[in-house]
Amino acid sequence: MPAAILARLVLLEARRSALPWLGAAGIAAALVLAAFLSGVALTEGRELRLAVVAALLRACAVFLVAAQVAASVQREIDDRGLEQMLSLPLPRAVHYLGRLGGFAACGALLALAFAAPLALWAAPGPLALWTASLALECMLVAATALFFSMGLAQIVGAISATLALYLLGRSIAAIQAIAGGPLGEESLAGRLAGTLIDALAFVLPRLDLVTRSDWLLYGVPAARDAALALAGLAGYALLVTAAGLFDFYRRSP
Amino acid sequence: MTDAARPLAAVPRWLRGLLVAALAAQLALHQAAPPAGASARDLPPAPQPALLRLASLGEPPALARLLMLYLQAFDLGGGNVLPYRRLDYRRLADWLRAILALDPKSQYPLFSAARVYAEVPDRQRMRQMLELIHDEYLADPNRRWPWLAHAAILAKHRLGDLPLALRYAAAIERHTTDPGAPLWAKHMQIFILEDMGELEAERIMIGSLIESGRIREPAELGLLKRRLEELERRR
Numbered sequence: 398m399p400a401a402i403l404a405r406l407v408l409l410e411a412r413r414s415a416l417p418w419l420g421a422a423g424i425a426a427a428l429v430l431a432a433f434l435s436g437v438a439l440t441e442g443r444e445l446r447l448a449v450v451a452a453l454l455r456a457c458a459v460f461l462v463a464a465q466v467a468a469s470v471q472r473e474i475d476d477r478g479l480e481q482m483l484s485l486p487l488p489r490a491v492h493y494l495g496r497l498g499g500f501a502a503c504g505a506l507l508a509l510a511f512a513a514p515l516a517l518w519a520a521p522g523p524l525a526l527w528t529a530s531l532a533l534e535c536m537l538v539a540a541t542a543l544f545f546s547m548g549l550a551q552i553v554g555a556i557s558a559t560l561a562l563y564l565l566g567r568s569i570a571a572i573q574a575i576a577g578g579p580l581g582e583e584s585l586a587g588r589l590a591g592t593l594i595d596a597l598a599f600v601l602p603r604l605d606l607v608t609r610s611d612w613l614l615y616g617v618p619a620a621r622d623a624a625l626a627l628a629g630l631a632g633y634a635l636l637v638t639a640a641g642l643f644d645f646y647r648r649s650p
Numbered sequence: 651m652t653d654a655a656r657p658l659a660a661v662p663r664w665l666r667g668l669l670v671a672a673l674a675a676q677l678a679l680h681q682a683a684p685p686a687g688a689s690a691r692d693l694p695p696a697p698q699p700a701l702l703r704l705a706s707l708g709e710p711p712a713l714a715r716l717l718m719l720y721l722q723a724f725d726l727g728g729g730n731v732l733p734y735r736r737l738d739y740r741r742l743a744d745w746l747r748a749i750l751a752l753d754p755k756s757q758y759p760l761f762s763a764a765r766v767y768a769e770v771p772d773r774q775r776m777r778q779m780l781e782l783i784h785d786e787y788l789a790d791p792n793r794r795w796p797w798l799a800h801a802a803i804l805a806k807h808r809l810g811d812l813p814l815a816l817r818y819a820a821a822i823e824r825h826t827t828d829p830g831a832p833l834w835a836k837h838m839q840i841f842i843l844e845d846m847g848e849l850e851a852e853r854i855m856i857g858s859l860i861e862s863g864r865i866r867e868p869a870e871l872g873l874l875k876r877r878l879e880e881l882e883r884r885r
Contacts (some may be wrong), residue, residue, distance in 0.1 A: 434719075437719055438715075438719070439718075439722065439758070439761065439762060439765075439766065440756045440758055440762075440765075441715065441756065441757060441761075442756065444711070444715065444756070444758075445715040445719075445758075448709070448711040448712040448714075448715055449712045449715065449716060451709075451712070452712035455709075501696045564707065567707045567708040568704055568707055570708075571700065571703040571704035571706075572704060574700055574703065575704060604708060605707075605708035606708075609708070609709075610709055610711045610712055611710075611711055611755075614711055614755070615755050617797040629756070648848070649701045
């Protein structure tokens with residue numbers, strides 16, 4: 398199956414790159430931070446370690462996936478490997494989805510590895526949900542990074558755009574709350590800005606609802622809430638993949 | 651660095667000198683810089699909870715705990731004979747409120763208020779912290795009653811302010827419905843009334859508690875009945 402072969406090639410490239418070492422360095426840094434925090438906390442030492450280490454590993458996983466996808470695609474474009482691949486008698490969807498499958502698998506493996514140190518302090522149920530959520534989040538970031546890398550063909554631009562979208566996704570709810578708060582400006586410009594922010598929120602993923610450290614500290618949310626949050630991630634990943642495929646089909650070889 | 655790297659001699663002498671000089675300058679500048687560590691005067695005004703939520707990027711529990719570490723570094727140690735003596739407690743209270751708003755389930759802010767900041771040998775500052783604990787207790791009585799119970803003990807034993815201790819104990823009795831809350835906490839006001847010499851008020855309170863039917867535990871009921879009998883004997 399050609400898509401599976403492409404996915405395997407992506408995974409092989411990731412294994413031979415610095416990604417495993419960077420992942421291990423991220424885990425080591427998190428454990429050192431945990432040891433430091435346990436020494437300075439007056440109370441809630443377990444909660445402090447868990448919340449901060451989970452937040453750090455989450456950010457680390459997302460950055461590594463975005464950088465890996467952007468660097469891999471850029472190298473393929475620079476080496477004319479992509480053009481060579483496109484000359485093969487395969488539909489473009491197979492090229493695109495095969496690569497995306499490989500990057501998504503990379504993200505899922507990274508999520509599994511990053512969940513391992515949290516098992517020291519977290520209960521199994523919440524940790525399983527957090528890990529599944531991080532794996533989905535990494536898949537979404539891989540899809541977004543692939544979309545921007547193919548479209549922009551610039552490594553810095555692709556990483557910046559991916560991370561900007563990601564950070565907006567994580568903070569848009571707080572931005573909306575500030576804009577809609579009692580201190581919000583009542584002028585026309587203020588109302589216009591509020592409407593603009595609300596409109597922007599419609600086309601962004603609600604990343605503040607997923608991979609939450611609250612789950613690790615205070616237990617899993619209601620099944621319906623968790624399912625809705627994860628479905629939102631999967632839905633947005635589908636949207637970005639469809640947009641990426643649309644762009645890829647229109648691309649000149 | 652790969653095996654194909656050129657020998658060290660390939661680097662011009664001026665460049666090697668520049669590297670060493672830059673490193674020495676960095677070390678010297680670091681030595682000359684003021685020592686790290688925050689003094690009391692450095693505590694800035696607390697940010698709005700909404701801004702903190704924005705800055706947390708969807709990780710409010712992590713930011714709340716990191717902010718507690720940041721806050722506890724102010725005016726602690728360093729040549730300060732009395733910790734927190736120079737700290738602006740109004741700002742401190744604002745910070746604790748903002749952190750609690752960020753993660754309402756965290757016990758860290760109220761633990762620090764009760765066990766650290768309220769233990770200063772300054773009655774005014776102590777009262778500020780106790781009031782903060784009382785106000786925040788009302789927002790989530792079943793999770794925060796231990797801190798108000800501690801506040802009542804501080805008010806009674808450190809401040810010697812029995813009416814204040816009674817107000818806190820009464821709040822615990824009135825608002826805490828957690829079945830896990832121990833007897834001593836729920837009936838603290840009985841003992842405070844006794845200390846105040848208000849035996850009649852204590853008798854009426856215990857009687858109404860028993861009559862209300864809210865006490866279901868046989869052991870708790872027995873304890874209150876024995877206490878009532880003792881009060882009746884002393885009348």
